[in-house]
Amino acid sequence: MLRGYEGVRYISDKQMVVFDIGSAYTKFGYAGEVSPRGIIRTEVRCSESKKIRRIIDYKDVEDLYQLLVDFLHLLFFKYVVISPKDARILLLESPLAVTSFRDTLAKVMFKHFEVGSILFLPSHLATISTLGIDTALVLDVGYQEATLIPIFEGIPILKAWQALPLGGQIVHENLKRYFRDTSDLDLSENILEDIKVRTCFVTTLERSAKLGTESALTPPPDVTYPGIKRIAIPGEIRERAFEVLWERDNDNLSLPTMILDAIVKCPLDTRRILAENIILVGGTTMTKGFASRLKSELLALIESDLYKAKLKVESFKFHTAPSKPNYTTWLGGAIFGTTDIPLRCLTKDVYLKTNRVPDWSNLIDNQKDETSYEI
């Protein structure tokens, strides 16, 4: 796995630790490595209630602080096994994520664990590091939501961002509703996730159109889920579980319209290039049939009245990163983390002095620098 000299390459320097803390799973590892050291659930046993709690279920900032202390402690001492003091951390975060989460995370890192520096890297931007190109339309379908930011020539086109609450969670809810209504079973999220991962898939566009109508085709075979109590999973629900991602909501939005809407919002001369450089990341995109369904939905939509007049794009092309989609973003961070650019890091000294994390949406950090016009 290692090239002969590869191990030696980073041994002298303190390696950067790369975290991608997702809402369902956390990917962790070291910069310069080809895959994360591990992927664990973003949950921890709460030291107060002593129940396993997911980080995203935090009640308030104080609660989040405590959960993060517990969770990062677990990460540092059980999984990454590194002394956090003065460590260099790279955090992948979505530019659309909650500011209070990011601020609390930085506070825990600096105040409790006393890490040396943190490099916040926008996750969509980091993703293109895995491709060797600088233009891509990055669609991240994770657990809580699907987010999209087009990147052109290395610059995110922020005005075209898209986000919808479509992801693993809504699929789980869909399954949960089904089992509750049909067989009065109240299944835990973990079992639902297991059922989803092991039996469900994204069906084709043609079949999906006929689902629920009289002309529905024979559903795929049923599966019996083993356990203390056997659960019968009908073929129909296996096929329909993911349909919720493709159904248009009240605003006529769904996963494929996110891509098209984003392209429409982009400048005219970037549209074709973006449509031909789509990359799908996030665990939900690994579902069987996801990419092909997305493509056929896109092709069908582009012919529809909604977009026919607005968009003159004929083909959609997809990139394949040298990784599994659920850790592509992490890999982007791991590749970027080898560059060692101290200028971009937020160091402990600076943080303790200013007590805030620079943010793109904050004017203090985004002022036009007068000096820039001197030259």
Added chain:
Amino acid sequence: MAQTFAGTQKHVPECEISRKNSDETDVLLSLVETASPRKEERSSDAYRRRFVVKVETDTQGSILDHLDVHSNVRSRGNRGEIMTSKDHPLVRPRVSVSRIDDFVVSSGITLSKLGAITIVSDGRTVPIREIWVELESIMTSGWRGRTVGISSEFSLIVSGIMLRSVVSSAASVDSCSLLSLPSIIVSVTEVISSVVMFSLSGRLVDSSGTFNVVMSSMKVVCSSRVAMVVICSFVVNLSSSSFLTVDSHYCPNCMENLPSSEVRLKKNKCSNCFDCPCCFQTLSTRAGLAPVRASALTEGEENKDVKATPKKVYYLFCSLCRWSSRDAGIPDQSVATGGWPEQENPHVTRINALIDYHKVLASIEKQQCERKKIHPKRSFMPATMYSFTSALVRKRIGRPMKPPMQSQSSAQPVPSVASEDVDELSSDIFTETVDITKITTLEQRLQHPEVQAEKINELRPQHRQFLVKRSQRCRVCEHNVSKSDLCPQSTKFKILLAAFYHIPEVKIVTCEPLRPGKSSELLLKFCNPTQHQTQITILPLDTSLSTSLTEEKDIKQEDTQLSESSNLLPSTVRQAPVTEDPKVIKVVSNADLMLPHSSLILPPRDDAAEYDDTNDNHNFQDDPKLVVWRKGNKAVIRLHVIPHDTNKDNEDPVIVGFVMQHGYVNTIAALEHKSPQKVDVKVKLYLTVGQLVGET
């Protein structure tokens, strides 16, 4: 009362747990979770297994959340017998905890008598020869964000004879919540008994100087967490401010201890031990004879000679879920120690090319930064081509609007090519029946992120991860407050400044039934663990802790001056301590405490006096209203609790709070000073004394 938990689909062995029906404790033993073989016995007829019994209590604030009992059982019988029967791969020798009596803390904060454990295999009781007790995660609640460690003693009671301090070990540190402790391993080799009882005692002091003693009822108590804080004697700092560092890495299976540089090379993984890809337990290496190949028979005579002396081959086997490397199609190895094929990530060269490219980009950026001398105060700049305002910045630092061409010429790797083809859903999925047992779970997939195999037989064993030993330092002066022995087998400490040895121990002896508005008697026992006489004063809860704080500050200053002069640590080495915001204590006292007017003097600890029954009293002029009983360095005092009238709801336990002030003689700092320092330390204590009995 016996409870049987069926194994879950994760190959969890079936287990039967019986427990004493104790209403007060309501101790619930959750399922026996895992069973993994420890280091496999190399001797012929012995076979070791490790059982993990998870003991959980469901009372709010129970003392032990988890107690993992790993007992290595050697069976004389053959391996198959103890392991499992062939017809039912899931039937395992059952670990039953035959008696969990009390599970209780006799009083106050000491936990004792955890229970008895019997190992039952196929209905027969297996004699236990060796017991390993590993405490991995004792959870505490109400300790959020504090540095708490644990100090505990183990003693084994075997057949009624108590082998006290078989191992008196104690444990550890944890900067946030006592999430996990390094194992305390009690290993007794001479025990031949089917029942082993063990007890654990410890006590705790909150780091912020608050005792958090919560007692849920008279007999039973739980909640107080077995814990303590470390104390930094240099700054007399109950170390709410200490941080952890990783000391050494070791493999939890083979106990190999490697230097950290080597560990980094091996990616924190043990090169010899493997985890089962199905159930994540440790795999054992099994020897077998090489199967004779049909082709060998047809060939020449030389091959026949080879056949005459069959070669020994080795394969990996999971004794829990019966996964074996043969099932997975991994070829057998001729050496026991390894050479197992590693799965290579097919993208290594591609990723390395990308890494090299990014390094070139970074060096270009660095050169340009140096040339242009960017304003130094902008150290976190959302700058350049990887961030949002990069076009602007590029202009600012004088680069052309397009990224420089030179970077693309030399190091640019082949850009990824997008394609219209995507993985189509195979049409088989609509017709083929699915055997769900052949499909991996997400957990199994994520065990090996690079591959994430979907079929069970594509799973490959993974190297076992190293664990770490940790040490704890004071944030203020960077002195070590707790450091364990480097050797992974050892459970001793090189340095352990546990508050256990410095702060008086408080135990609840008894409390009269509590009624709202009425006074009830509360007996508290104080024990002085130090070598110096101390005076304990009970103060009201709203006493500010400031006096002790100012004194602490004084000491801090003296100490820093001191160490500068004595060059213990050059001042330049030290950084300004990072102060974490203090944790808010959410405990609210709902009862009044009648405070005594006099204080209590406790003589120093005298180990010899333990065995001496004669010279009990030191003739202290005790207030008979306060002191009820006194022996050696211990004394019991009487206090009166009046629960608030408003507290009608019987659900909430009654909590009283007070401030304990005690004299502390700082002997460690005294090594450098001429005379020992005396400090009055104040700590806040909250006691849960029980439930209300009602109006009558």
